[in-house]
Amino acid sequence: xxxIVTDNYEQLSARAAEIIEDQVNMNSGSVIGLATGGTPLGTxxxxxxxxxxxxxxxxxxxxxxxxxxxxxxxxHPQSYHQFMEQNLFNHVNINHTRTYIPNGNAESLxxxxxxxxxxxxxxxxxxxxxLGIGENGHIGFNEPGSSFQGFTHIEQLDESTREANAxxxxxxxxxxxxxxxxxxxxxxxxxxxxxxxxxxxxxKAISQLLKGETDExxxxxxxLDHPNVTLVVDRAAYQLV
Ligand code: GLP
Numbered sequence: 001x002x003x004i005v006t007d008n009y010e011q012l013s014a015r016a017a018e019i020i021e022d023q024v025n026m027n028s029g030s031v032i033g034l035a036t037g038g039t040p041l042g043t044x045x046x047x048x049x050x051x052x053x054x055x056x057x058x059x060x061x062x063x064x065x066x067x068x069x070x071x072x073x074x075x076h077p078q079s080y081h082q083f084m085e086q087n088l089f090n091h092v093n094i095n096h097t098r099t100y101i102p103n104g105n106a107e108s109l110x111x112x113x114x115x116x117x118x119x120x121x122x123x124x125x126x127x128x129x130x131l132g133i134g135e136n137g138h139i140g141f142n143e144p145g146s147s148f149q150g151f152t153h154i155e156q157l158d159e160s161t162r163e164a165n166a167x168x169x170x171x172x173x174x175x176x177x178x179x180x181x182x183x184x185x186x187x188x189x190x191x192x193x194x195x196x197x198x199x200x201x202x203x204k205a206i207s208q209l210l211k212g213e214t215d216e217x218x219x220x221x222x223x224l225d226h227p228n229v230t231l232v233v234d235r236a237a238y239q240l241v
Pocket of ligand 1: 035036037038039040066067131132133134135139140141161165
C-alpha cells in the first residue's frame with residue numbers, strides 16, 4: 001500500500017482530486033468508483049474547480065457509487081443519489097446516463113444487487129475506486145464480519161455507523177437500518193483504489209489498518225491484499241501509526 005501523509009484535510013483533498021484527474025486525463029473513458037460521506041467532500045470541490053478552471057472532461061466517464069440507503073426516496077436530502085447530484089454531478093459535464101448508484105427503493109432488492117454487480121462486471125470494474133473508511137473499519141457499508149469475497153448485497157448497519165451518520169439526519173432514529181452496498185469482493189475488482197482518511201477520529205482505524213493484519217472483523221484490512229492501493233491520510237488520522 002502506498003501511503004501519502006498530508007499536513008491537513010485541504011491538502012489531502014487536493015492530492016486525491018489530482019489522482020482522479022490524472023486518471024481521467026489519461027483515459028477520458030475511465031470508469032471511476034465514487035464514495036459518499038464527509039471525507040470526499042473536499043475532493044469533489046477540487047474536482048469541480050478542476051472542471052471549471054482546467055476543463056477536465058467528464059463527458060465520457062462512467063461512475064459507480066459504492067452504496068445507498070435502503071428506503072430513502074432518491075430525492076431525500078440524505079440519499080446518496082442527492083449527495084452525488086449536489087456535491088459533484090450537477091457541477092461537471094458528466095453524462096447522467098453513465099452514473100450508477102444502487103437503487104435502495106427497488107421492488108426486489110435482491111434483484112437490484114444482482115443487477116448492480118452485473119453492471120460492474122459488464123461496464124467496469126472501476127479503473128479507480130475512491131473509498132473512505134468508517135471508524136469501525138467499514139468500507140462502503142461493509143460492516144465488521146463482512147465476507148471479503150462478498151458482492152453487492154443488503155447490509156444491516158451497525159449501531160455505531162448509524163450514530164456516526166446521525167449528524168446528517170435530524171436524529172439517529174431517522175438513519176435507515178439497512179443499505180445496499182458493493183461487497184468487499186466487488187470493491188477488490190477495481191484496478192486501483194484510493195483510500196482517504198482525515199481527522200483524529202479515524203486515527204485508530206488507520207493504525208489498525210497499517211498494522212498489516214488481515215481480519216474479517218476489520219473490513220478495510222481486505223485492501224492489504226489488493227496490489228494497487230494508495231492511502232491519502234492527513235496527520236491527524238496518521239497520529240497513532
Ligand atoms: C459512510 C459511508 C462510507 C464512508 C464512511 C465514512 O457510512 N457509507 O462510504 O466511507 O461511512 O464516512 P465519513 O467520510 O463521513 O467519515
